[in-house]
Amino acid sequence: MFSLDRSLLDSRSRAAFRMRLYGETDELFIVVPDSTRRSLDLGPRVHVTTTGGRTKLCQLYGLVAVGAKLAAEMDVSIVTAQDPFFTGWAGMRVRRRLRPRRALTLEVQVHGDFFGSRYYLASGLMNAVRYATARYCVLPRADRIRVAGQRVRQSLLRLGIPDERLAVRPVPLDQEKLRTTVARNLRQEYPDDEKIFVYVGRLEPVKGADWLIDIFSELIRTHKKRYRLIVVGDGSCRRQLERRAARKKCADAVIFLGQAADPFPYIKGATAVVFPSLSEGYGLVPLEARALCTPVIMTDVGVANYELEPGPEVRIVPVGDRAGFKQAMLRI
Incomplete structure (x- = not known):
């Protein structure tokens, strides 16, 4: 191989x-x-x-x-x-x-x-x-x-x-790991937050994390929401995304954790996992999130509408539809 x-x-x-x-x-x-x-x-x-x-x-x-x-x-x-x-x-x-x-x-x-x-x-x-x-x-x-x-x-x-x-x-x-995962108590760590969203993946242009930060900043600024975004992963865009969060005035609400050996406790402890990819062949993270009974908000890529069907806890929006993604984050 x-x-x-x-x-x-x-x-x-x-x-x-x-x-x-x-x-x-x-x-x-x-x-x-x-x-x-x-x-x-x-x-x-x-x-x-x-x-x-x-x-x-x-x-x-x-x-x-x-x-x-x-x-x-x-x-x-x-x-x-x-x-x-x-x-x-x-x-x-x-x-x-x-x-x-x-x-x-x-x-x-x-x-x-x-x-x-x-x-x-x-x-x-x-x-x-x-x-x-x-x-x-x-x-x-x-x-x-x-x-x-x-x-x-x-x-x-x-x-x-x-x-x-x-x-x-x-x-x-x-x-086996999914079965034995204990959720991280994110509510205890961030008691003042209404919702805690978790992104898990590489920080590369195709993953769409830049416009996710834009959407997240609009939710905080326009809708006056006390939300938290935890970014688990690393990549070539990390510094750029950190600067973007600062420029959008949401840096205090966005936590960049870097690469995690085991992201499952964060996935299990989240209000929802967000998956804003612009293109994807499969997408393991949404499947893992559902196996851990965590709601998913994702673009119509990879497993969306194939292995993972839309429903109350699986919100699928068209690629690049910022308004639709924002509404899904508000309603989940």
Whole structure:
């Protein structure tokens, strides 16, 4: 398996937990690009190796070199790429390099709704290059395309991908951890707040946290509400979002916690989980929130209207509908 997720190098991460679950049925050899070269075992059947290489280009070619060596030595029959872009390209190269000697199945995973949304085509040259690489180079050559949910499956069918090449494999929930989670008593920590909203996720442009802060500031200013927003997660936009909260005069009501090893107590203790993403292929956080009996307010992305249906405790609004999202936060 080729993955760009460096959190796999931390055995305590959620990604590492998911790989151990997959390792219960298949032995996994995972290659991750990184500047240093090392190997570790996440479990008896889950092994991680990094590429080494100072630059991203060196690491990309390292994926091919290390992947081809592992596939040949470990009698690998399936090469899995965790995205249809550069790891997908690496998977193609490994299959081509070994094809004269053995047959390899190339499986490409598509986690984001890259082809059902205009977001990626309209968000810069690099994303346009990724889109073209996936659509015209990698996906047509993949033997099997794995998706987590029905939204991405429908997008790929509209793209002309035959249904027999598509496999839906939902991301597993940590049922044991969900069952034993004790809610954090946020009401006791913030006794003066009427509602406490929790956002869990990466702080990147596609996640929509910027306009969530705008909406939240309007609720406080216009509706005179004593609300609290707790942001659990980190990313390239964190400093920008902190400045935005200060500029919107709601910094006192927005708490940036950073990355949390276990966000479940915050999810379980919230009035509602907010999920304002602009594009999403699946969306594990809303499913986890509902498993913890916490209401969800989310945009119409990922699991919305597929695995997660609207109802009194699941409010789904169109992407970018600030007024609708604000009303949902008022009424939940």
